[in-house]
Amino acid sequence: MTTVEAAPLPPWVADNADGTYRNPVLHADWSDPDVIRVSDDFYLVASSFHRVPGLPILHSRDLVNWSIIGHALNRLEPEEAFRAPRHGCGVWAPAIRHHDGRYWIFYPDPDRGVFVVTATDPAGPWSRSHLLKPGRGLIDPCPLWDDDGSAYLVHAWAKSRAGFNNKLTCHRMSQDGTALLDAGRYVVDGDALPGYRTLEGPKFYRRDGWYWIFAPAGGVAHGWQSVFRSRHVFGPYEDRVVLAQGDTPVNGPHQGAWVTTARGQDWFLHFQDKGAYGRVVHLQPMRWVDGWPELGEPAGQPVLSYAKPDVAAGPLAAPATGDDFAGPGLGPQWAWAGNPQPGWWCLDPGRGLRLPCVLSDAAGDLRQLPNLLGQRLPAERFRATTTLRLTAALAGARAGLAVVGHSYAWIGLERTADGTALVHRAARAGESEVDAAVAQPLAGESVGVGVEVGPGGECRFLAAVGPEPLRPVGPPFTATARHWVGATLGLFATAPPAAGPGGAAEVGPLHVTGADT
Structure with missing residues (x-):
């Protein structure tokens, strides 16, 4: 059986x-x-x-x-x-x-x-x-x-x-x-x-x-x-x-x-x-x-x-968090940081979510990036993981998994003149983005990324190259709120205008579970 x-x-x-x-x-x-x-x-x-x-x-x-x-x-x-x-x-x-x-x-x-x-x-x-x-x-x-x-x-x-x-x-x-x-x-x-x-x-x-x-x-x-x-x-x-x-x-x-x-x-x-x-x-x-x-x-x-209230019993339920990106649309948990424009995303059968590297003057500051695709932090303790791949991108293009508030941090991929690198970056409130860990050149273009969030909003970002298990990268980061809202768990793909058009991120299924799962 x-x-x-x-x-x-x-x-x-x-x-x-x-x-x-x-x-x-x-x-x-x-x-x-x-x-x-x-x-x-x-x-x-x-x-x-x-x-x-x-x-x-x-x-x-x-x-x-x-x-x-x-x-x-x-x-x-x-x-x-x-x-x-x-x-x-x-x-x-x-x-x-x-x-x-x-x-x-x-x-x-x-x-x-x-x-x-x-x-x-x-x-x-x-x-x-x-x-x-x-x-x-x-x-x-x-x-x-x-x-x-x-x-x-x-x-x-x-x-x-x-x-x-x-x-x-x-x-x-x-x-x-x-x-x-x-x-x-x-x-x-x-x-x-x-x-x-x-x-x-x-x-x-x-x-x-x-x-x-x-x-x-x-x-x-x-x-x-x-x-x-x-x-x-x-x-x-x-x-x-x-x-x-x-x-x-x-x-x-x-x-x-x-x-x-x-x-x-x-x-x-x-x-x-x-x-x-x-x-x-x-x-x-x-x-x-x-x-x-x-x-x-x-x-x-x-x-x-x-x-519980004296009403008919029903199944256990909670608002959606993870997404297999199997279509026909994005899950209702997702929202953009600005009015979405044509071409910001598509679902590629068998390959998941495709996020074109939108050219933006805000490419270096995720707090101002309109094409940040985000959702609410779903619990005090949770773990979110996915896979990323950058395709046909010019130098300066980047994509990642982020936690964004007045401060933010992200882990993902960036295309450099020498190829693709795994990067982990962070920005304190009111400050510019800096490296949170040493960039790691990649022979391929695909990487597993994740974040574990614990009490007080402490985040540990994770990465895995090839068949390796996810491991912590860089120091802990403490999530912060934004104006009247909590921090956002987000996905993005962007590039500065000087990078020129072209390039996209392929995002695999997003799994969101309890931190100890």
């Missing part, structure tokens, strides 16, 4: 397979999560900032096991503005709702205003974005369709663009979500609340005759989650802190969504800022006591492990 070997588990699985789960339920940079339930399905949307495609959509049946089902934005606008990476810009915290038979996502571009996209299927296709309210500094929008047929929109403010923050503004909105009907007014002024700073990320709800605004304050790294309630949509609102770090290692905890299962259980998802790993997503039990929500256990503190 033939024995079938089980597929390796993803680097991080939150389901303990015993009726409990561990936090974070998503140990990757699914920042600013908002979640809804439609029938027995849960859908999560996250901010994506400068990454393309934007507005990733995740699906779950139990709030613990998640998979990526698509994106709501294929490109970022204006087209020319996002041809190069615009770190810290693009798509900030969105809100997703299901209303009138459609799915709606309201999202901000802090430099342009608040936009709306809609779809009849959350997997897409999604409509072209509609500019609901132009302006700088408008962030974190969330709609509310009330029982009496009226509609509203609440949003926060970014001090970097508007010159102020710590306030929440509410507008009347048309039922079709295409226009705001008034100039809006402040409904919560954080400056008038003792100890409040950086109030943002509001989510708008209605329950038992009360209007509820869930909103964090205090900043992403050291803040807390508050809830505001009022009998009237425009206030006055009273407040209560409902979730804080307490005695746990979960700093923040910040900005998320209240969702109720089909059986009436209440849950709250929020993020925790984990530096190089980005904003990872936690799931908290929620209950109502004396007219207010209580989150976590004991009340007001995040749980590290808990009984």
Whole structure:
């Protein structure tokens, strides 16, 4: 009898397979999560900032096991503005709702205003974005369709663009979500609340005759989650802190969504800022006591492990990471650092992913390279490996596997006047790239490369020539975050303009496993 070997588990699985789960339920940079339930399905949307495609959509049946089902934005606008990476810009915290038979996502571009996209299927296709309210500094929008047929929109403010923050503004909105009907007014002024700073990320709800605004304050790294309630949509609102770090290692905890299962259980998802790993997503039990929500256990503190939601059991799942590049397209985990251009990639049957060496003035700085094909770091500990080959490249062309944030490092191949060499290079924040290990000339053009990532974002880059096993190359490198996002695990192929056209990297299947696999 033939024995079938089980597929390796993803680097991080939150389901303990015993009726409990561990936090974070998503140990990757699914920042600013908002979640809804439609029938027995849960859908999560996250901010994506400068990454393309934007507005990733995740699906779950139990709030613990998640998979990526698509994106709501294929490109970022204006087209020319996002041809190069615009770190810290693009798509900030969105809100997703299901209303009138459609799915709606309201999202901000802090430099342009608040936009709306809609779809009849959350997997897409999604409509072209509609500019609901132009302006700088408008962030974190969330709609509310009330029982009496009226509609509203609440949003926060970014001090970097508007010159102020710590306030929440509410507008009347048309039922079709295409226009705001008034100039809006402040409904919560954080400056008038003792100890409040950086109030943002509001989510708008209605329950038992009360209007509820869930909103964090205090900043992403050291803040807390508050809830505001009022009998009237425009206030006055009273407040209560409902979730804080307490005695746990979960700093923040910040900005998320209240969702109720089909059986009436209440849950709250929020993020925790984990530096190089980005904003990872936690799931908290929620209950109502004396007219207010209580989150976590004991009340007001995040749980590290808990009984799963009372819903039908499903298979263990986690967002995709590795990719066999067998087609017909790239896996949904991938995103570019800028709007992709024709010819940046193709899938070559039997040979994997082909990345042409795109000529770029940013060839010497991966932080500015638009054709960096990347994904989120998928766990605190993991190992990523692949093979690389440079074909017909002129001197200066290079390709590799990288970990990119404010600092970055990569391992791969570079074509020199003497042939192809295995190189390992790194750049500290604000500094230029330098050699991290001595270049090794290659007789052939193919090499195995990899990276092992451990606690604290410590990376060890790996390489193997020919049949040799992968071995560490150079000193350890500590990954760092970028503007509002975690570090990126990326692939690239590029050359300086002086190198002239020609050349490509052939990338074999990317395997991403737990670090001890």
